[in-house]
Amino acid sequence: MNEPDKQMENRQRDSNGRFMPGISGNAAGRPPKESCFKDILDKVIEEIPTGSQKTHFEIVARKMVELATAGDMSAIREVMDRALGKPGIWADLHLSNDPPEHVQMILESFRNIREGYQDENSGSD
Numbered sequence: 428m429n430e431p432d433k434q435m436e437n438r439q440r441d442s443n444g445r446f447m448p449g450i451s452g453n454a455a456g457r458p459p460k461e462s463c464f465k466d467i468l469d470k471v472i473e474e475i476p477t478g479s480q481k482t483h484f485e486i487v488a489r490k491m492v493e494l495a496t497a498g499d500m501s502a503i504r505e506v507m508d509r510a511l512g513k514p515g516i517w518a519d520l521h522l523s524n525d526p527p528e529h530v531q532m533i534l535e536s537f538r539n540i541r542e543g544y545q546d547e548n549s550g551s552d
Contacts (some may be wrong), residue, residue, distance in 0.1 A: 489540075496541040506537070 439450045445453050479486070483538045494502035510533075 490539060492540050496537040507533075 495506040
């Protein structure tokens, strides 16, 4: 038996070079995938930094709300999209001195969250 025939026999392939039924071409299985950025981020965001009682995730969320309540439009958009979901149809929303009741409720919630965040940060973690 020559060398190529031996290799084919050892790998249990048919005469066309395909694996026989029930024989795996990768008996050891798929190698584990390398850690991607999202996997690392998921792990880090749930960690609690040294000297803190909050996870990185909570710190980032509170900062986003703080920026939103300070009037940062990008932060407002992010908070609204995450809290209420992105709108299916964009509607004009004109905030005046007398915004609609549901907008007033959302803004009041932001203010309350911000006040709680500021109270928590006035002491140490």
